[in-house]
Amino acid sequence: MRVVILYDPGAEDWTAEDVRGVMQAVTQVGQSFAALGHAVRKQPVRHDMRWFQAARQADLAFNLCEGVHGRSEWEEHVVATLEFAGVPVTGASAWTLAACRRKATANAILTQAGLPIPRWTVAQGRIQDDFPLPAIIKPAAEDASAGLDRGSVVADRKALRARVAAMTEQFDEVLVQQYVAGRELNVGFVGDRALPIAEIDFSGMPPGSWPILTYAAKWDTGSPDDLGSVPVCPASLPQKLADRLVRIAETAWRAMEGKGYGRVDLRVDEQGRPWVLEVNPNPDLNDDAGLSRMAKAAGWDYAELVRRIAEVALREAQGSKAARELLAPSRRSRAARTA
Numbered sequence: 001m002r003v004v005i006l007y008d009p010g011a012e013d014w015t016a017e018d019v020r021g022v023m024q025a026v027t028q029v030g031q032s033f034a035a036l037g038h039a040v041r042k043q044p045v046r047h048d049m050r051w052f053q054a055a056r057q058a059d060l061a062f063n064l065c066e067g068v069h070g071r072s073e074w075e076e077h078v079v080a081t082l083e084f085a086g087v088p089v090t091g092a093s094a095w096t097l098a099a100c101r102r103k104a105t106a107n108a109i110l111t112q113a114g115l116p117i118p119r120w121t122v123a124q125g126r127i128q129d130d131f132p133l134p135a136i137i138k139p140a141a142e143d144a145s146a147g148l149d150r151g152s153v154v155a156d157r158k159a160l161r162a163r164v165a166a167m168t169e170q171f172d173e174v175l176v177q178q179y180v181a182g183r184e185l186n187v188g189f190v191g192d193r194a195l196p197i198a199e200i201d202f203s204g205m206p207p208g209s210w211p212i213l214t215y216a217a218k219w220d221t222g223s224p225d226d227l228g229s230v231p232v233c234p235a236s237l238p239q240k241l242a243d244r245l246v247r248i249a250e251t252a253w254r255a256m257e258g259k260g261y262g263r264v265d266l267r268v269d270e271q272g273r274p275w276v277l278e279v280n281p282n283p284d285l286n287d288d289a290g291l292s293r294m295a296k297a298a299g300w301d302y303a304e305l306v307r308r309i310a311e312v313a314l315r316e317a318q319g320s321k322a323a324r325e326l327l328a329p330s331r332r333s334r335a336a337r338t339a
């Protein structure tokens with residue numbers, strides 16, 4: 001099988017570490033297919049569309065783009081182009097990517113599906129005086145904790161107004177949401193199968209800071225926020241609560257027409273009530289990221305996770321039999337293994 005791995009080579013403002021993060025996943029996914037004897041091409045995605053010529057000659061496009069030229073709003077365009085041309089592509093559809101990145105749109109769809117979403121509003125530069133506190137202020141159309149730091153949660157009106165004003169200067173649209181105190185849990189999906197639940201253990205957060213996943217927690221390795229937010233998988237939960245969380249996450253995943261692979265983030269408040277924070281299509285696929293950790297708890301190694309993500313995409317495009325045949329190790333690799 002010919003696999004083309006699509007990725008964003010980045011923009012001028014990317015650091016060497018940003019590039020390394022992307023290339024690490026590209027390499028790891030590439031190795032997983034190469035080990036099965038498949039032909040792998042690593043293809044940067046740029047506006048010149050050369051990537052598209054490569055993708056349409058492949059049996060499968062493995063999509064690792066989180067944007068183009070560092071801009072997340074072009075993420076769905078890559079997928080839409082492939083969908084339009086009928087090229088099998090891993091992960092979420094263009095619609096899911098577009099809808100989930102707009103937090104207000106996603107929240108409206110999830111609320112309509114009957115899911116528990118913490119109260120939220122889009123702040124048009126200002127915020128009503130009766131909005132419940134504490135509240136968290138986030139950019140309405142970003143992900144990966146962009147714009148989130150220790151000042152994102154506010155407990156009084158003055159701080160709320162100041163934060164909304166500051167965020168409005170930086171981002172086009174700002175979402176204010178009621179802050180849910182309590183445990184943070186993630187349910188991962190490959191296809192429609194839920195993986196073991198993970199939890200973020202915030203017990204090591206520096207005193208006085210709100211237990212949230214800030215930008216530093218996600219991307220600044222070794223920072224106090226990173227060291228204070230430790231993922232644990234599987235999470236230790238009463239079975240009944242775990243079942244409930246999976247049911248809610250499945251409903252959320254279906255409401256956003258999730259396919260391929262994804263992760264639903266939830267919190268359970270101090271009264272034990274679950275709340276959906278967001279649905280993440282195509283979450284980070286690095287071996288040290290959440291989805292891989294969940295897959296390992298399910299007994300899959302990294303190569304198996306990659307293989308299953310490919311299988312889901314190929315099955316949808318070609319049916320189960322063709323997917324099996326395409327994914328079967330090629331003769332070349334069988335010979336190499338017996339040699």
Ligand SMILES: Nc1ncnc2c1ncn2[C@@H]1O[C@H](COP(=O)(O)OP(=O)(O)O)[C@@H](O)[C@H]1O
Nearest residue numbers: 118136143144145146177178179180212213278
């Ligand atoms: N309503 C909320 N209550 C409590 N914490 C929240 C809430 N919304 C977001 N957070 C915290 O902020 C983090 C990032 O927010 P999220 O909505 O998941 O955006 P992103 O797309 O940037 O990941 C979450 O992992 C969580 O720790």
Ligand SMILES: [Mg+2]
Nearest residue numbers: 144265278280
């Ligand atoms: Mg999140």
